[in-house]
Amino acid sequence: EAGVVQSPRYKIIEKKQPVAFWCNPISGHNTLYWYLQNLGQGPELLIRYENEEAVDDSQLPKDRFSAERLKGVDSTLKIQPAELGDSAVYLCASSLDLGTSGRVNEQFFGPGTRLTVL
Amino acid sequence: QKEVEQNSGPLSVPEGAIASLNCTYSDRGSQSFFWYRQYSGKSPELIMSIYSNGDKEDGRFTAQLNKASQYVSLLIRDSQPSDSATYLCAVNEGYNTDKLIFGTGTRLQVFP
Numbered sequence: 421e422a423g424v425v426q427s428p429r430y431k432i433i434e435k436k437q438p439v440a441f442w443c444n445p446i447s448g449h450n451t452l453y454w455y456l457q458n459l460g461q462g463p464e465l466l467i468r469y470e471n472e473e474a475v476d477d478s479q480l481p482k483d484r485f486s487a488e489r490l491k492g493v494d495s496t497l498k499i500q501p502a503e504l505g506d507s508a509v510y511l512c513a514s515s516l517d518l519g520t521s522g523r524v525n526e527q528f529f530g531p532g533t534r535l536t537v538l
Numbered sequence: 539q540k541e542v543e544q545n546s547g548p549l550s551v552p553e554g555a556i557a558s559l560n561c562t563y564s565d566r567g568s569q570s571f572f573w574y575r576q577y578s579g580k581s582p583e584l585i586m587s588i589y590s591n592g593d594k595e596d597g598r599f600t601a602q603l604n605k606a607s608q609y610v611s612l613l614i615r616d617s618q619p620s621d622s623a624t625y626l627c628a629v630n631e632g633y634n635t636d637k638l639i640f641g642t643g644t645r646l647q648v649f650p
Contacts, residue, residue, distance in 0.1 A: 445645050451636070462542075462640025463582065476637060511581055515636075523589050524570035524630040527638065529581040 422447065424530030425511050430516075432536045438500035441533045444493070445514030452489060453527060454497050455511040461509055463529075469495065470517070507537045540565045542629050544641035551648055557614040559644050561627030564608070571603055571610045571635065576643065579617040586612065592632055615646045 425444040433439050445452050450471050455463035466485065468476040472492040480487065484503070489495040501504055509532045515525040541564040542584055551557045559573075574582035588594045588601040588610065600613040612628070614621055621631040631637040 455547055460626070460642065464640070468636065509581075522569050522574055524636050524638065525583055526572070526587050529574075529582060532581045 422529060424508055424512055424514050425502050426510075426530040426533055429531060430534050430536075432538065433502055435504055436501040438498065438504050439535060440496055440498045441510050441512075441535075443495045443497070443512030445495075445512070446516075446528060449514035449516045449528075450492070451515045451517060451525065452495050452514040453515075454487060454495070455513060455529075457509045457511055457532070459508075459530060466497070502535075502537045504537050507535055509534050540631050540639050542627055542639045542641040544625075544627050544644045546642060547645040548647045549644055551617050551646070553617060553619060553648055553650050554646075555617050557617045557621065557646055557648070559612040559614075559625050559627075559646065560609060561611065562609045562643055563627075563629040563630075563639075565629070565632050566605075566608065567633035568629045568631070570630045571601070572628040572638070573599075573601060573610075573612045574628060574640075575621075576624045576626055578623075585625075589623075617646075619648045620649055622646055622648050 452469045458461045467480045469489045469507045479532040487497045511532045513527040515527045540616045542561045573586045576582045586601040594601045602611045626643045627641040628638040
C-alpha cells in the first residue's frame with residue numbers, strides 16, 4: 421500500500437514569492453493534516469481536515485497561508501508571500517477514522533517538503 | 539499551554555543494551571500516546587501507539603504508560619546501531635481531541 425505522497429520534496433524560493441505544496445494521503449484515509457517542523461523541534465499542526473472540511477486551522481497564519489482539500493482527497497498548502505522565517509519542513513500526514521471513542525487515530529507522515537526561503 | 543517534555547539527549551547506549559526513553563505531559567485529559575522515530579533528514583515514522591495504563595510490546599519495543607504520573611516511556615531492547623535516531627513523543631492535546639502535541643525528541647545513539 422502506498423504511503424502519503426508529497427511534492428515537491430525540496431523548494432528554494434526568494435522571499436515574497438509564492439509557493440505551493442501538494443499532498444496525497446493514504447488511500448481511504450479521511451483525515452489529513454499539515455504540519456510544520458523546524459530544525460530540532462517536533463512537528464506543529466497547521467491545519468486538519470476531516471474529508472473536505474477544515475476542522476482545526478487555529479495554528480494556520482491566515483494572512484499568508486491558505487489550504488484546500490476540495491474533493492476530500494488530495495490537498496494543497498500555499499504560502500503567499502513567503503518570508504525568511506517560513507523556511508522549514510512541511511509535513512503532510514493522514515489517518516483513518518476508526519470510530520473508536522476516546523482514541524486518537526494513528527497518523528502517518530509523508531516524506532515532507534523542505535522549503536528554503538532566501 | 540499544553541506541554542510534552544523530553545530530554546533532548548543524546549542518549550548513548552552500547553549495542554545490545556536496553557535504551558529507555560522518557561516523556562512527560564501536562565494535560566491530564568490526554569488519552570492517546572504515540573512514539574515516532576525520525577532519522578536525520580527523514581520524516582517521522584510511527585513506532586507505537588498506547589492508550590491504556592501499563593505496557594504494550596511490539597517486537598523489541600515496549601511502550602509504558604502511567605496516566606497518574608503523566609509519563610510515557612519507550613524501551614528498546616537489544617539496541618542496534620540502526621536504532622540511532624531521534625524519538626518523538628506525541629500526546630493528544632486534551633480529552634477527545636485529535637490534535638497531537640509533539641515533544642522536541644530525544645536523540646539516541648547506539649554505538650557498536
